[in-house]
Amino acid sequence: MPGLVNPGGSTRSTAVPKATREHIDNLKTAVRSALGIPDHTTVLIQQLACTEPGCPPVETVVAVLSTPRTVWKLPSATPDLTIAELRRAIEEHPEGHDHADHD
Numbered sequence: 001m002p003g004l005v006n007p008g009g010s011t012r013s014t015a016v017p018k019a020t021r022e023h024i025d026n027l028k029t030a031v032r033s034a035l036g037i038p039d040h041t042t043v044l045i046q047q048l049a050c051t052e053p054g055c056p057p058v059e060t061v062v063a064v065l066s067t068p069r070t071v072w073k074l075p076s077a078t079p080d081l082t083i084a085e086l087r088r089a090i091e092e093h094p095e096g097h098d099h100a101d102h103d
Contacts, residue, residue, distance in 0.1 A: 037064065045063075047061075
């Protein structure tokens with residue numbers, strides 16, 4: 001069964017497709033390449049329910065666990081996130097980014 005997400009605290013769970021391990025690994029490689037960081041630096045990619053008003057039901061959070069920690073929140077499900085979209089977010093906001101298209 002696909003991953004379950006409880007968007008916005010709803011009492012119903014919504015099935016959300018899960019990203020493949022290969023897709024997540026490709027996204028992590030793109031992050032490392034775009035930032036020029038070594039392979040031993042931890043990169044986390046996680047799909048989460050977004051509970052903020054107007055936010056899409058799920059978002060992808062990308063975090064680079066270095067000093068300082070850098071985080072990008074992208075308004076799409078992880079399986080739908082393309083390398084081009086991820087690279088664009090990193091290039092436009094190398095300091096990190098919290099999507100604001102749901103205000």
